[in-house]
Amino acid sequence: MSEKIWLGTIYLKDEGGYEIVLKSLNHYKKRLKTIGSSPELKDSSAMLGSLLQQEAAKIIPKIDETVKIIQEGLIDSMVLNSLSNDSKFLVKALLCYESDIKKAQDNGHEYFLRLVGDLALVKNNLELIKNAINKIEQFS
Numbered sequence: 001m002s003e004k005i006w007l008g009t010i011y012l013k014d015e016g017g018y019e020i021v022l023k024s025l026n027h028y029k030k031r032l033k034t035i036g037s038s039p040e041l042k043d044s045s046a047m048l049g050s051l052l053q054q055e056a057a058k059i060i061p062k063i064d065e066t067v068k069i070i071q072e073g074l075i076d077s078m079v080l081n082s083l084s085n086d087s088k089f090l091v092k093a094l095l096c097y098e099s100d101i102k103k104a105q106d107n108g109h110e111y112f113l114r115l116v117g118d119l120a121l122v123k124n125n126l127e128l129i130k131n132a133i134n135k136i137e138q139f140s
Helices: 008-014 018-033 046-073 077-107 110-116 125-136
Strands: none
Touching: 008 018, 008 046, 008 077, 008 125, 018 046, 018 077, 018 110, 018 125, 046 077, 077 110, 077 125
16 A cells, blocks of 8 residues: 655645745634734633633644744755645645735735735735645645
């Protein structure tokens, strides 16, 4: 029986996909650090907000670890294979970034505009994000 190969390693290293993935992970980290200021959270109960902030604090070290693995993987692509089990985590970061770009674009809320930065530049990332999600989810 042959083992499945994660094609995400090829995308991350050889196709330059690491750039959008690193941007998404850094965005995800910034989002989690500022979750208390999120307009969606302000409308929820104080208890839910506290729980979300606690969960966010647990995820941030995983983001740092994943960024480190990707950076090391640019030198030794075998390191990137360890991320195949974390492909859902990478997709989650990409989806968070995509969602926040769309929120900034659609409603222009100050929180999302500050979070994503220059909207004219980050709108171009939407297509890169879609491509990254497709590539990261591929196995052969």
